[in-house]
Amino acid sequence: MARVLQKYGGTSLQSTERIRLIADRAIREQENGSQLVIVVSAMGDTTNQLVQLASEVSSCTAGRELDLLLSTGEQISSSLLALAIQERGREAIALTGAQAGLETEEVHGDARITDVNTAKIREELNAGKIVLVAGFQGCAKNQEICTLGRGGSDTTAAALAAALQADRCEIFTDVDGVYSADPRYVLGARKHERLNYTHLLTLAETGAEVVHPRAVAYAQDHQIPLVVRSSFHEQEGTKIQHDSGIAFPVVGVTFQKGLSYFQWRGKIEEEELLAGLADVNSLVGNVQVSNGHTDLIIKEEHGSEMSAWLNENKHKLGINSIQHAEGMTAVHLVFADLDEKRRLAPLLNEKELVPSGDVYRINCAPDAWSVVVPEEYAVEVAQRIHDWFMGLESKKASIAL
Structure with missing residues (x-):
C-alpha cells in the first residue's frame, strides 16, 4: 500500500467549498489504495488577519502568545477538512502539530523541527483513517507551541514525508507546477515537467514561492519524490527527483x-x-x-x-x-x-x-x-x-x- 503525503496551501483552502472539493479528492486517493496524510495551511488570509488582530491590541510582533494565536489558523483548516471527510462516510482525524509528533527547538516565530515521532500517525493510518495535520507548528520539549515561520506548512509536509518514508509528497498550490518564471507576472513562462532538487532549491532560495527551501532540503536529504501541482484541477504537475534534467538552458x-x-x-x-x-x-x-x-x-x-x-x-x-x-x-x-x-x-x-x-x-x-x-x-x-x-x-x- 502506497503512503502518500499531501500539502494544501491557503489559497487551496480559502472557502468551505474548496475544503469540500479537497475532501472528495482525498477520498479518491484513499480509494486508489493509499494511506493518506494531509498537511494544511490556514484558510486564505487567516494568518495575516490574526497578525492584524494582534497588532490592534499589542505592539508585540513575536513570542509565545503570538505563536499560540497563529497556530489556530491551521488547526481550523485541519478540523474542517476532517469533518468534511467524515460527512462523506469516511474516517478521518485532525491532529495539531504537537499531536502529530513534531518536536521543535524552543524558538518562537521561526523554529526548526528537531524530531518527528510518527507513532500516533501510523496508528491512525493502520486503523484506516485519513490523517489531517495542522502545518506550520510543532511543540518544544517544554510543551510550548512554536511556529515554523512563513512557508512552515511546506516544511511540516516534507519532514513528515521523510519520517513516514512516504512514497511521494505532493505540494498542492494555486499554480499547476514550477515555471520558468512566475506566470502571474511574466508572459510566456513555461512549466517544467521535471526538475531536480538542486534546481528547485536554488529557485526557492532566490525568491520563487512555490515550495519553501527547508522543505526542498528535507526532501533532498531523504530522497522523497516531490510533486508540485494545482489543487484546482487534475493535471500533472512538476516532478522533483534527484536526477531529473530540464529542457531549457536556464x-x-x-x-x-x-x-x-x-x-x-x-x-x-x-x-x-x-x-x-x-x-x-x-x-x-x-x-x-x-x-x-x-x-x-x-x-x-x-x-x-x-x-x-x-x-x-x-x-x-x-x-x-x-x-x-x-x-x-x-x-x-x-x-x-x-x-x-x-x-x-x-x-x-x-x-x-x-x-x-x-x-x-x-x-x-x-x-x-x-x-x-x-x-x-x-x-x-x-x-x-x-x-x-x-x-x-x-x-x-x-x-x-
Whole structure:
C-alpha cells in the first residue's frame, strides 16, 4: 500500500467549498489504495488577519502568545477538512502539530523541527483513517507551541514525508507546477515537467514561492519524490527527483522583493562587516567587496537599523560616502548547470536588459546571474531576461531542426 503525503496551501483552502472539493479528492486517493496524510495551511488570509488582530491590541510582533494565536489558523483548516471527510462516510482525524509528533527547538516565530515521532500517525493510518495535520507548528520539549515561520506548512509536509518514508509528497498550490518564471507576472513562462532538487532549491532560495527551501532540503536529504501541482484541477504537475534534467538552458527567473541596498567606499574587511552585522542582528542577503567598494543587500525591515549602525561606526571603520536605497528588488536568472552559466553569463552583461541608469548591482553567483533594481522596474527586467533566454532556446531548437 502506497503512503502518500499531501500539502494544501491557503489559497487551496480559502472557502468551505474548496475544503469540500479537497475532501472528495482525498477520498479518491484513499480509494486508489493509499494511506493518506494531509498537511494544511490556514484558510486564505487567516494568518495575516490574526497578525492584524494582534497588532490592534499589542505592539508585540513575536513570542509565545503570538505563536499560540497563529497556530489556530491551521488547526481550523485541519478540523474542517476532517469533518468534511467524515460527512462523506469516511474516517478521518485532525491532529495539531504537537499531536502529530513534531518536536521543535524552543524558538518562537521561526523554529526548526528537531524530531518527528510518527507513532500516533501510523496508528491512525493502520486503523484506516485519513490523517489531517495542522502545518506550520510543532511543540518544544517544554510543551510550548512554536511556529515554523512563513512557508512552515511546506516544511511540516516534507519532514513528515521523510519520517513516514512516504512514497511521494505532493505540494498542492494555486499554480499547476514550477515555471520558468512566475506566470502571474511574466508572459510566456513555461512549466517544467521535471526538475531536480538542486534546481528547485536554488529557485526557492532566490525568491520563487512555490515550495519553501527547508522543505526542498528535507526532501533532498531523504530522497522523497516531490510533486508540485494545482489543487484546482487534475493535471500533472512538476516532478522533483534527484536526477531529473530540464529542457531549457536556464531553470528560471525569480524575484526577491523588499530589499535595502547599501554601497560605500572604504577599506573595511568583509569579516569585520559581518561581525558588525551580527551585533545588530541583521540578516545578510549578500555582501560584495570589489574595486574599493562594498555592496550590501539585506531585508528592508533591517534597513534603518543597518543605516544607523554604519553611520555610527563609519569613522572607526574608515568608510565614507554611504549610499542607501530602499524598495529594491533582486531579479535572478538561475542557470541549468555550470556549463550554461559559463556560456550565458558573459552575454547577459552585454545586453540591454535593464533600464539605463537604474542598475544598482550586477552579480554572478555560482548558479545564478542577478541584478538589483528599484521595485518598479522588476517585472519589466524579469520579462526582458526571460524573453532573452527563451529566444536563445528558440534559436537553439531551430538550428537542431
